[in-house]
Amino acid sequence: MMSRNLLLHGMMGAGKSTVAVLLGERLGRRVADTDEELRTWTGRSIPELFATYGEAGFRDLERRVVEELATYHDLVVALGGGAVLRDDNVASLLLTGVLVELRATPEVLVERLAGSTDRPLLGTVGPDGRVRGTPAELRQRVERTHAERARRYAEVADLTVDAARTPDQIVDDILDWALAQGDVLTPSEHEQVMR
Ligand SMILES: Nc1ncnc2c1ncn2[C@@H]1O[C@H](COP(=O)(O)OP(=O)(O)O)[C@@H](O)[C@H]1O
Numbered sequence: 770m771m772s773r774n775l776l777l778h779g780m781m782g783a784g785k786s787t788v789a790v791l792l793g794e795r796l797g798r799r800v801a802d803t804d805e806e807l808r809t810w811t812g813r814s815i816p817e818l819f820a821t822y823g824e825a826g827f828r829d830l831e832r833r834v835v836e837e838l839a840t841y842h843d844l845v846v847a848l849g850g851g852a853v854l855r856d857d858n859v860a861s862l863l864l865t866g867v868l869v870e871l872r873a874t875p876e877v878l879v880e881r882l883a884g885s886t887d888r889p890l891l892g893t894v895g896p897d898g899r900v901r902g903t904p905a906e907l908r909q910r911v912e913r914t915h916a917e918r919a920r921r922y923a924e925v926a927d928l929t930v931d932a933a934r935t936p937d938q939i940v941d942d943i944l945d946w947a948l949a950q951g952d953v954l955t956p957s958e959h960e961q962v963m964r
């Protein structure tokens with residue numbers, strides 16, 4: 770019996786990659802992270818990919834990863850924060866999965882992203898991988914990106930969870946919701962979560 774992929778989306782720093790691992794452990798599912806897939810496939814870091822191909826080129830590579838992952842079932846997937854901006858990605862992902870938004874305020878996100886060196890859109894890392902950018906610039910970029918994307922994230926979400934809590938609490942919220950759906954978990958996952 771197959772289940773639907775649990776696809777985590779939302780802003781950079783919301784905790785998608787972190788929560789995906791825990792959720793996968795709780796369900797005994799395989800976990801995929803689109804950024805990790807891109808690193809493995811290309812042998813390059815995310816900043817290197819942005820520096821080499823630009824954002825548009827990065828999105829095209831990400832699209833190919835998304836298309837491939839959408840052919841599987843029974844996964845937990847941490848999407849890169851920009852993946853659901855494309856309609857073609859959302860259409861592919863919904864064929865086999867449900868979209869769960871992790872939502873947090875810019876204040877919370879900035880706190881979590883302060884030391885980040887692998888998110889080129891935040892301006893905190895140069896093409897050479899060296900850290901640059903001031904805390905004020907980080908805050909401005911997070912606020913602007915959040916303002917640009919918040920509506921889109923909400924619109925495509927099957928479920929939105931408050932990400933300003935512990936990863937375990939976020940996993941519990943997702944599982945509570947998944948249990949109440951008919952087609953998200955397999956019967957054996959259902960049993961395992963209830964135990
Ligand atoms: N629920 C949480 N509470 C506090 N810190 C978190 C939480 N989830 C993730 N973090 C931290 O925030 C940073 C970004 O998390 P990450 O999982 O990479 O987010 P995303 O994949 O959404 O960009 C990491 O340093 C991570 O350890």
Ligand SMILES: O=C(O)C1=C[C@@H](OP(=O)(O)O)[C@@H](O)[C@H](O)C1
Pocket residue numbers: 779780781782785786804815848849850851852887888889890
């Ligand atoms: O929001 C975005 O556009 C991006 C988010 C990043 O992943 P996380 O959301 O895991 O940080 C990564 O895919 C890339 O830097 C672009």
Ligand SMILES: [Mg+2]
Pocket residue numbers: 785786787804847848849
């Ligand atoms: Mg991530």
